[in-house]
Amino acid sequence: MLIVELIAQGLVQGSIYALIALGLTLVYGLLRILHVAHAALFTLGGYMGVLLTNQTGSLGLAMVAAMLVAGIAGVLMYRFCYEPILHQPPFVPLIASIGLFIASEEIYRLVFGAYGLSYADPPLQGQVAIGALRFKQAELLVMVGGALAIGVLALLQSRTRLGIACQATVTDPQMAESFGIDLKTVRYVNFFVGSALAGAAGVMVALLNNLVEPTMGSVPSYKALAIIVLGGLGSVPGTLLAALTLGIVESFGTIYLGKLLDRNAIAFAFLILVLMVRPQGLFAKR
């Protein structure tokens, strides 16, 4: 029984990781940037979700708006922050991204206050019983939403010409252009979709915790990096599986290894262990 519950809890956590990591995978897959500031968009989504729900009373509306805002912010971030330094060695965008992330955490603190925000009347807090398991409605939303978003994306990526076009821009953007691929559009679309998903994850986490804080992005941002590596870099289904696996590993780890390692360390210990056995990641294509 405990085991089943732990697995269920792991899946909830894993779904959130998946939503966040997905955007990172898209960006990494496309531009090879370690986009730490992605987590800032996750936080932004959370704030938008809470503010708009409190204003309008409609979670659905807030969710759509949060995704839009995060998506647009992501595109702007790409356009003004990354595009000019794309041809630089990888740690240049990494440091820029970290600078951006630190600064944005502070901006949230200054704009929305240090104490964080909560839903005035948190929606989706009702209980649903599935067998002997009890879930919050919000938890179910997280799992279903995560699976759906990723399923659709995976299909898009592997089955459509746009997906192939995206991958072509990775190896040789110049040649991709020479075969009629519009680099700008491809990159904007990717940033928009990835960031919007992070925004959605932010709203959902806010639902689970009823709290958004300026620093809520820091833990997921680094863990999401671990996840995209586990998932084999750039593969959408790999990312989903890796995120869920990590969620479950953490769920058991906090209970059974908690005395040895803290939660972050468990995730990274798992990552390093996996890489030693499978240097190409858990679910890499090759």
Place this chain on the structure above:
Amino acid sequence: MLQLEGLGCGYGMFQAVEDLSLELQPGRITGLIGANGAGKSSTLMCIAGHVAMTAGQLRFEGQDIGQLGPRERVKRGIAISPEGRRLFKDLSVEDNLKVGGLIHPTSCYAQDRDKVLGLFPRLGERLHSLAGNLSGGEQQMLAIGRALMARPKLLMIDEISLGLMPKVIDLCYRALEQLRRDGLAVLVVEQNTDRLLRVADDLCVLESGRTVWKGKAADARADATLTARYLGLH
């Protein structure tokens, strides 16, 4: 079809090609030769829109295309098989071909692909391998095949026979002759001048970015100084 007038191009301060005038016509194969560093690849990349044009004019089917980006150029019918092949290494052979045909409707794909595979059966056996894992020659075939997928009106091939075995070189040249019959304009860079002169209609010789000889390929062989100095023939 394509007119270059006083074309100049280069990298930053460095001028790779100067004052190049050339006319490429449908149904004709033009050869571009010259020693290492003469500026052949730069010319091709400039026509494709990747190297900055610093002087002159570029007209395709009567329209000035000098200001267009590479995307517009391929849509108008200019395709390139570049130096170094520059395949999409992490995509399969099939996906590379798909990208080649991206500007055309999906319905054209199967037909175009079969044409390419007919030309290079070896690629058919490797359809699902990653392009980066192909052998040198296979990569060259794929690069040419990918350019063909764009259904170009003007096809540019850099170092066409590089890394190919004699049998495949023959195949390639025979394919060029077929393309010529289909009315394409073809611009070929080739080190094996001897082989090139047997199919080319026109020839242009570059040295250090300047045109040193231009004319009918048939006349080139007759020109003794040319053969001795630039064509590297014995």
Place this chain on the structure above:
Amino acid sequence: MEPLLSARNVTVRFGGVTAIDDVSFEVMPGELLGLIGPNGAGKTTMMRAIVGIHRPQKGSVSLGERRLDSLSIDARIRAGLALSQQLVKPFREIDVRDNVALAAGAAKTRTPLQALVHVDRRAERQVALEALERVGIARLAAQSPRTQPLGVLKRLEMARALALKPRLLLLDEPLAGLNSKEASELAQTIADVNRQGMTIILIEHNLGEVMRICQRLVVLDNGRKIADGPPQATMNDAAVRAAYLGGDADAAA
């Protein structure tokens, strides 16, 4: 006489593809061996298996008395192999001469400690200049490889291999990208190097030059060895002609 290099029953598979299938051959000291075959026959793979970039699933490779199979790439190079690759990869941050000098400094870069205590590199630069001279690009010694055209880079690659002073030199399509005049010059250089005592394996599609300078040919097709013998006789072999030569066979030969 003992062979310098012997490859025995080498098999290399990539997933489902068998790139080399049970191939054995030997190279005698002082020999210039041509390794030819259609595109995708497995020549490059064979070369890389000898150097250790690919690990054969089966078979073994020895250099003289020494079994190479358990050695890492760099250990094999230090044991006396040198490779000039099909795809050229110079170090772009240093000039042409220092690219070669780095290879010439093999004795000083054997271990980190040795590398740490040595600073002087005049001797290596001298060796580098000589190697560049040999392949005909000494005048470009101070240039950055970044902007050099392919033809120059091909020769740079070969100069680096020469500077290692190997017992066995492996050349993968060194003539590709050169015009006929340059190709024959470089082929002559290869022949000269060989005459001075260097053992060489040459992969090349330029059959004219191969026939001119090689003493023996090994032909691969589809991962298998289909012929092994003196150039003229091998080229007359029906199977080889069918696999390798197009309508142009006679012109090339």
Place this chain on the structure above:
Amino acid sequence: MEYEISLATAVGISVLFALSLNLITGFCGQISLGHAAFFGIGAYTCALLAKAGVPFFATLPAAMALPALFGLVVGLASLRVRADFLAITTMGIGFLFVGVVRQQDALGGEMGISAIPDSGLSKLAFMLLTVALCVLTALLSQYIRRSWMGQVFNAIAEDEDTTRVMGIDVPRFKLAAFAIGTALAGLAGALYASNLKFISPDSFGFVESMTVLSMVVIGGIGSVPGVTVAAIVLALLPSMFTFVGEYKLLVYGGLLFLMMRFSPDGVTGALRRLMARRRA
């Protein structure tokens, strides 16, 4: 004057730490996002030994040897992973270090170690020692650069595969870079512990790793003077910016970003461009 001495000591420790990473990332091209872990191992070694009664100078060799040992292990592990995984793997090492130390009561756990015995040196002498070690490290770095080892590091940074084909034992050289770099990081950590007299796991986390990497990148990958200057500036930045009060991190983050955005090759690059313009 007193305050300036304390500041100079802190800055010196940062410079030493940054130079140690510069050896690994700047020279050998191996990106490390977990370098603070080695700084931490050095600090903990020094602190625990000092508490056990070992005199300060005797703790230093151990505080270098132990991180170097761990550095070798991490180096060995990192040899196995693909190049673009290395960043995340080393980042994981950083988290692992903090995560493990936190849970070990023997290492002071979450609470850290306080009341670390004094080095026995006066403030001024300690500062001079720190500065002297910085200068030595800078000289060593410059020497390595010029030696054959520096050549090989450059080659590895640019293209590992080709370096191997030239007969160079790439793994050993990488390990050497890790060992030297982590040993020096450990030395910096020991100075840190004995200067502050209090350490806790939080001081060796991801943020510290990133700060030191920023120093290297902003200084201009591989440039010893550049990295030194960047380390000095970035170490002073927080105290220079106390007047911005609660905007401190905003300014810091913003500067990191702007620096990378407008001068990606760091201070060295910016200077070079400035010189070029003046000459032109």
Place this chain on the structure above:
Amino acid sequence: DVKIGLNVPLTGFAAADGKSALEGAKLAVAQANAAGGIKGEKIELVVYDDQASPKEAAPIATKLVEKDKVVVAVSGSYSASTRAAAPVFQAAKVPYVVAYSIHPDVTATGDYMFRASTMGEVQGRAGAKLVGEVLKKKKVALVTLKNDFGQALAAGFKEGAPKFGIQITGEYEYGMSDRQFGPLISRLKADNPEAIYASGYFFTAGPLVSQLRAAGVTAPVIGQEGYDSEKFIEIAGAAAEGVYVTTSLDRDSASPVTKAYLADFKKTVGSGSDMVAASTYSATAIAIEAMKKAGTANREAIRDAIAGGTFETPVGKLTFNDLHEVNKDVQVQIVKDKAFRRFAVVSDPVFLAAPTKASLKK
């Protein structure tokens, strides 16, 4: 001017508490200045942001001592940073009054250190007394925040538990950055405890309590001063009702000092005061009062004035023992109708005695 140094976390994860602390200190200084300062001299508060990080705190302390030359210093920060700053102040013989950091090392550093609140262990023992004696629950699950705050509380609770016949069914730890407690709660539920003693700050406790209730756990939750913020009630919402909190601020206090403080705070800052603000206010006020008594020239005299004085503060009447710890009652508040209300006062001069130099030696 007379300078008082203050280290607070204005940025980073603890920024929320830092902000409260700063407001408290500012209020104390403003009131003192309005009342004429110290013998006519104005008081200036020199504030630095320590991000609650020891790495930042030590240089800040050095700067306060060596550059700003403050007469006394106040910590409005967490234990980690306060512990790192303490040796610097001690070495420079600058009296350092610590508001709410609870680690024993602080006062153990030396004779210039003072703590204006109860140590973590003491509060933990008070928690045990509350659970065992007042609430009469015997099977308790321990949920501990893994930092010095949480661990000190847990240690105190475990120390006191046997005395009240409390059996600890299980101890669970979590990290400062955790907000998702699913696995922990699943496991805890299996123990079926009668009460849950859970340490944390409002930003961890809010999600923890709400997730506990959502998972169907109805056992009462006992928190500590870390919970003591209106924000806790906002985050946990309905789940906050009935949560007990051991703290130093009694919002229903009859003491005129406390009442006046609560009113003044509300007036100047706009929101209600929490424990952090009240403690930092108190610590600052103690420093000011000591300076009034001993003058500002002689730090030794100021130290003695603090050590020997009795101070009426919003968190109670404080005197310092030989270890410079205070003995005071522990307030128990309960959340009722979205507000903290007095529930009980735990007082036991022996059992809740602060450690002394003698007890520390043992």
